[in-house]
Amino acid sequence: MSTAERLVVIVLFDGVDLLDVTGPPEVFSLTRRETGAAADYRVALAAETLDPVTTSAGVRVLPDITFDDAAARRIDTLLVPGSVEVVGRGQVRALADEAVVRRVKALAGAARRITSVCVGAHLLAAAGLLDGRRATTHWSTAPQLAAEHPSVEVDADPIFIRDGDVWTGAGISACLDLSLALVAEDFGEDVALRVARQLVMYLKRPSGQSQFSVPLEPVSTTRRVEDLRHHIMRNIGDRLTVADLAAHAHVSERQVTRIFKAELGMTPSAYVEAARVEVARNQLESTDATLERIVSHCGFGTTDTLVRAFRRRLDTTPTEYRRRFRATAG
Template identity: 40%
Template sequence: MPRVALVLSPGFQMMCFAAISAFEIANVAAGERHYDISILSEEGGPVKSTLGAALETERFGDPGDFDTVIAGGLMKPAPVSDGLIAFLRAASVRCRRVASICTGAFMLAEAGLLDGRRATTHWHFARDLQARFPKVKMEEDRIFIVDGPIWTSAGMTSGIDLALGMIEKDYGADLARVVAQNLVVYHRRAGGQSQHSNLLKMNPKSDRIQNALTFAQQNLRAALGVEQLARAANLSPRQFSRAFRAETGKTPARAIENLRVEAARLMLEQSRHSLDEIAVENGFTDRERMRRAFLRTFGLPPQTIRRATRFGAEG
């Protein structure tokens, strides 16, 4: 049974436990104990969070006792103790994988575990990490990254995606999907997905426009004309078009294209589907329409983005 350890430092952010909950739910969903979970700290005993509440922890022991060690993030990076560095270095040798949530990446970097590796962290701190640890191959626009035995994730909630990725690798996609459903996560975001979603960038003010965008994201393969989107928003087509542009700064057609391009890029990076299959799956009808949309958005055709992604994965 894989033993998973979450490593905490004083001032840890409570959202770290969202990721650990995924392993807990995996046990429940599977109907048997797939994971044994431990909460560790350097000294053991109570460790205070950013909220001031203390959590009881076990003292560091032999990292070889664990399959997976995850460094929990702080609200902002802080100095790392010699004891924590030594534990993480030992874990990188003794454990199957070592991971970080959010600013926990600074701890891995301080221990030298990210040297020469691809890694990510919360976008707000990514450039600071790169400046302090220039040997790290920072990819600041990723949800999580797996480079060999080292896993790093972006902001706190992306720790859930990282944990679901581990569950999928350990026990398959079906269990990961059930866990995501139990956590009421819409879907498991793949590691290559951008931290900066087009849905977040559009940031509609009303629930009606948000409902239309959510409907669109869930039905990208459909035609998605103004009339269909207006029905999802419970507005007339004329009211919808006016309200949509006022709230998002985009026309419905351009917004839908952006969502399709985002989803198609993710499939390019994370799957082996052909360009024709990706185009149809994301509502472009054919690969030529998808190519033109990619050129408008990225200035590059899909083939170039796929080649660059594969080169980066092999580098």
């Protein structure tokens, strides 16, 4: 894990969506906290001037640096949020101010990685940064993006899409999912998982608007349940029978079953299967591992067991799931 500081520049402009701006820094700051500064991001809000910027929520935000200052720095990640205007009852249109587009295009040339959240994809597209790429945006403005930029392969379904060094995210809250994926790429899945736990988020929703994930942290009240959940995730490839879990918790099988039903609303076996499906999902989305290897890693025993679990919980097969939700690596 590198300890080098990674500069994340977030573009600011009047009318920008507030959560697009504030969500990712929360993820990056928790990454630093969870790793004891071993994973170090520095976030800088950049605008045309250092005057306060009024967001779509009416909250004013102070930039850290100007666009000119940002262009002179070594940018690890350029993050472009978006803004919309209301054009009718329940209808919005993504905005792409020409001056901001020019700045985004210039800054992109200095960045290792380019990202957009929500309708920020429209700014990237207007800057020519999505030409020939697959991209996503908020479902409500996806038709606009496709119509205005036919050279972009628009897919409104995924939570986010990676195409080479360009990442695009879907709806506003997806900025958290996208930020977690960036953390996973930079510092590993384990760090991203720890940050997700702090945010009380799903383990991972990398590529599906449909929330196929099981909740990362179901509400519990006892340290024993917390320990059992972490034990399951740490040993997901092992047998993890009710007897095994009872032995780990130093209680009877009947008692461990009562604990899971009372605290998590399911049997120990059901929870273990859900956790295994979750880990397998992540493997299918983010790796090229064979089904046999995933079966071994996740503790399913046989491929048939894996397939049955996917059909039962996700109403699909592992092969079809990977075909639809595998993130594009470029």
